[in-house]
Amino acid sequence: MFKQASWDEPVIFSRGRKGRRGHIPPKAEQEIRQALGDLNSLLPKNMQRTSRPRLPELSEVEVMRHFLRLSEMNYGVDSGLYPLGSCTMKYNPKINELLASLPSLNMLNPYQDESTVQGILEILYRLERWLAEITGTHEVCLQPAAGAHGELLGTLLMRAHHKLNGDYEKRSEIIVPDSAHGTNPASAAMAGFNVVVVPSDDDGCVSLGALKAAVSERTAGLMLTNPNTLGIFEKNIDEIARIVHEAGGLLYYDGANLNPLLCKARPGDMGFDIVHINIHKTFSTPHGGGGPGAGPVGVTEELAKFLPIPRIGFNGTRYCLDYDKPHSIGKIRGFYGNIAVLLRAYAYILSLGNEGLKEVAEVSVLNANYLMKKLQGAKGLTLPYNSVRPRKHECVFSAKLLKSETGVSALNIAKRLLDFGLHAPTIYFPLIVEEALMIEPTETFEKEELDRFTENMHKICEEAYTTPETVLQAPHNTAVSKLDEVKASHPRTMALSWRMHLKKNAQKT
């Protein structure tokens, strides 16, 4: 039986008491003060600190207990299964952290002279080459800070390509399937394109008939996720690529679901011209809650000239930052990308190698299909779109029938799962599945954990018919019970910092 710890833990600012402090050996303290003073004096006068920051004063053990208690009221990939669909929340090996936090790497400053950062340039150069190899593209840019940011870069590259060909004015449309993630149409619109949506067919794949009808001389490109957000591989990808290319458009690969293809199949070989990679998903960086991430973009040889500057160059002996790229779209982000995230990916790829990455893909597909089979037959759940075809990395069930028969929705199931110490899957996405439960187990959870998940899912579906109130009022065993979701997501009701909290309190009195 799971019961999450629940502490009545105040915020750390209200825990502080004047004069309390952690122990630092006096000599070390003196050295730290001296170093901070030296650093302070290097700043311009108006930016120098004249008084100590108002931080809470606490002993070491108080700080330790505070954060430990908070962590006990939390849930993460280190706690257990975290099956958010299309999010690839896998366990992140700690060796990645070790590499990313080496002082020789994390103390580097992007303003340092090129000659003093040859090591990190070599790592980034190599990572670019590895990602190009994995995706089957010609060149990769590491700058984008997220998948969505990679999408924006991709659509800007489409714009640059059509501009150079003299038909940008005419090519005003980007096509996206109805199963696409919301960032795809948003990125296309941000780059100035109109969005045309094509429906999926009965198999959950892009309808070829609808695609043929949608392409025209106005088509700038098609954005596609493969496997798509139903976990289904677009079996007509060759034909899709032909249709788009013959219409003069470019094919964009949304790499959120690259995990099941790793070292097995490459988007570049399928005809994709531009590919983004959600490094934080596939290549194991702790993510969620908005970041941090990275969304490198790989392109064909023809499009490489448009990539953002600087490009990392290598002349056989030295690495350099090359700004001399007249066709480049310019910069997409400050400096060279989210370096710590890229370093974790470097460590991950290096430690697994080609065979290891292949195994990642194979086990992630095996796990998703095992879980899908075990869930088929759960009372009230259905598997829309070709229930016999194997899935790749994820599967999407519908709780529509369950809701109509018992009143228990996908949201209620998600909340009830928390009572068993399991994270909920993604719900209500993709939009083409009513009451969607989108489940991606990844390769990093063992069979016993998958069994625990499916057994509890069956149990919850049974409860929906026998004791629906238990499910409707869940969660019961967590530190925080059912949230008022509207209130919780409204910035006016939330105090996001101690200063805001004090201000709100002052307004109340």
Ligand SMILES: Cc1ncc(COP(=O)(O)O)c(C=O)c1O
């Ligand atoms: C299919 C798909 N595409 C794109 C994105 C956007 O990626 P990011 O969250 O890295 O911006 C997501 C995010 O979950 C996704 O699931």
